[in-house]
Amino acid sequence: MLFTSVFKSVARWLFLLGIVGVAEWGAASPPSFQERGKSVARPAVVLDDQELQWIASHPRVVVTALEYPLYQFKDEHGQWTGLNSDLLKRISDMTGLQFVYQESFSTDQMLAHLESGSADLSTTLAMNDERKAFLDFSHAFGGAGWVFVGQAGAPPVQSLEDLAKRVLVLPTRHALEAMIRRNYPSIELRSVKTYAEARAWVESGEAYATIESEIGAQLIPSGRLQIGAVVPGKWDADYLVVRKGQPQLLSILNKALEALPAHELRNLRLKWFGGATTPQAPGFWQRFDSWICWGMLVLSLFGLLSLLWNRRLAVVVRQRVEAQRSLRDQLAFQHALMDAMPDPMFVRDLQGRLIMCNKSYEDALSTRFDRMQGRQLIEVDVMPRQTAELLHSEFLAQLSTRRTRFFERQLLFKEGVRDIYQWTVPFYTADGQLRGLLGGWADIARRTRQT
Template sequence: MLFTSVFKPAMRWLFLLGIMGIAQWGGASPPTLQERGKSVARSTVVLDEQELRWMASHPRVVVTALEYPLYLFKDEHGHWTGLNSDLLKRISDMTGLQFVYQESFSTDQMLAHLERGSADLSTTLSMNEERRALLDFSHAFGGAGWVFVGQAGVPPVQSLEDLAKRVLVLPTRHALEAMIRRDYPSIELRSVKTRAEARAWVESGEAYATIENEIGAQLFPSGRLQLGAVVPGKWDGDYLAVRKGRPQLLSILNKALEAFPEQELRAIRLKWLGGTSTSQAHGFWQRFDQWVCWGMFVVSLFGLLSLLWNRRLAVVVRQRVEAQRNLRDQLAFQHALMDAMPDPMFVRDLQGRLIMCNKSYEDALSTRFDRMQGRQLIEVDVMPGQTAELLHAEFMAQLSTRRTRFFERQLVFKDGVRDIYQWTVPFYTADGQLRGLLGGWADIARRTRQT
């Protein structure tokens, strides 16, 4: 009774304070919304006649897209998202340009699409002298440094001079490749197709280091890798790269970037590159006077304590159910992704037992996954005995050395000898623990016939 007699008057008093605070905040809201509307209106781009004619004859702008986490990547539904996707959507609203994505799988492939004219634009290509001869670059709208990525447990790379007489691996046609070949001839430079392959080379010890964008390099679990210093004097600017022969498109993009509201661009970058939630929460509380903050504190103290445990239990249960559903969705997506691959693929654990495979693997060996699950290759009759023993021994040796393998070979299958391109890569947990092998092969003769 005493609690009730004290609690009810206090709640009535705090409710009154809350209504006054909300009224004060609501009174300030309309001007804010009006200012926001004016900002959007001011950001509309005015195009000249040549630009309008070009847009009329080019209803779609093809964007060659390479997945680059945070900047541009596919979500779980296969839709392109990220910082650069949000930027293009806003430019589309401002100009009327319609952007469509054409997926690429390496920097070299992106450049090839632009050179051949099958794509008009890229959002993730860095600028260098070689590319300036092939492409036109828009105004910069951000950027980051380049950073060295080396093996954990060795002194971090501090400069390019540290790599003299050592192997540096870079994706083909990397933005810094020409400069390094010219200015640092003592570095043993190797080229691979993708950033993932470059990291694998460093992990296996085949290369001493690679170089990545500073923001992108921090997104991946370190495992057997560590970040070194920022490459001195080199900057990876954010540009929109347009293929030659599209001056109107370049002009439209530059006008849009010039008209882009600074606060909106900053908000997009904060959304994807961090700090957004903190800034929003801080700005929310700043809109309240000190007495409103105290009122909310007392409300939480007297009003929410009675419901805390029930709400907490409901949240925990809901989060657990959501986590289980997300995990099932991720597993279903992984299975669908593997089954979509035309070449056989498999995953084996530290003892060489089969964890997962795709439909192509089952078809190639004329068997079913449930017959092979949890069993070593030498325990199932899907290959000639000598071939099974050879491959199993190679898997176990590779797990002990932790080296990646990409090579052409001949193997005896039950239906005869095949020329294949085989690859196997160790994979790790987020904390760097070795979990097994991911591998597969491609039938060289079949690919030659398709070509």
């Protein structure tokens, strides 16, 4: 109500101005915006009988996916997104292939999934001789160069020769690893699991440099790292990579890439990597319309979030009240159940302090619970000193062994010696954590008289 009363008049003016602004903005918008609502023609892919049969017999294609920003990564909802994920969605629409993701956490693990046959496809692997032995590569659909990444303040690395007798750190089974070991033996090569670990080595000074894709390196935040030169003569082309033995899948992917219009692939890359065109400067009214639209959007989002937040708070409060009521009911039932027991019963924690007892326990020791709550037997004067010390030491010993005890014994109370049947049982939380002891006793002589 407070939100509505404060912003009601402002919202009306923004709404009226927004209508005018949207109308002018729509009239002045470029064709790309006007055509947004039109359906985009999806090119058909002509598949032969063997390829159609392969799709029918392989309803799911498992994609081993390693998070690689802009190319393939998880959004805030845990869904895979990025350039390569968008490309697979288009191929799925064109061919009927269904792609499911299997997350990997390193290049080595991704290659292992393909080698073992637990995955069929990868979208972020570069080509080298080792991989060509057990993988097939589709037509290239883009690419970027490899660049050196070094420590900020140090001379930028210009070539592999600059790394002679220096430590170069790379993720295990990096696309350039075999070539560097073969052609540059003077480089001290170290292997780690991920690009993040490699960057951490460079930041800490344990390594002089690492090598990353030019696209990924552009996302490195400024600070303790700097991007050097492009690795000469090495190009990181973008492929769809399938394990060998699946010629139909490779053929389907190649046909889909060939059928995908060049402008659509270009738009996908522009969407994730940004464009090079310079837009015309908008006029005053266009900027004003934009401000109005953004103002209405922010105001609407604020109102919606306020409404959702209030509803959420109401649900949380109601759930908490219901949980507290249920807990009170359970505690009341437990107390009533214990008080209904004719024999003394008690509950003690891991230090032997009293948590709960029944009326019979209070009567047997001629005291009240509020005098004993949170205290050990040796801290209250309800039993002879030697009896209290004996029972307390037995409680602590039993907690260390976690064994149950059921036995008859004679025990000295203030009224004298009694023959009792004593029992104590360790109790645990739902996840198996020891919480204390549940125990009690029965007067054998009284039971004998009752029988």
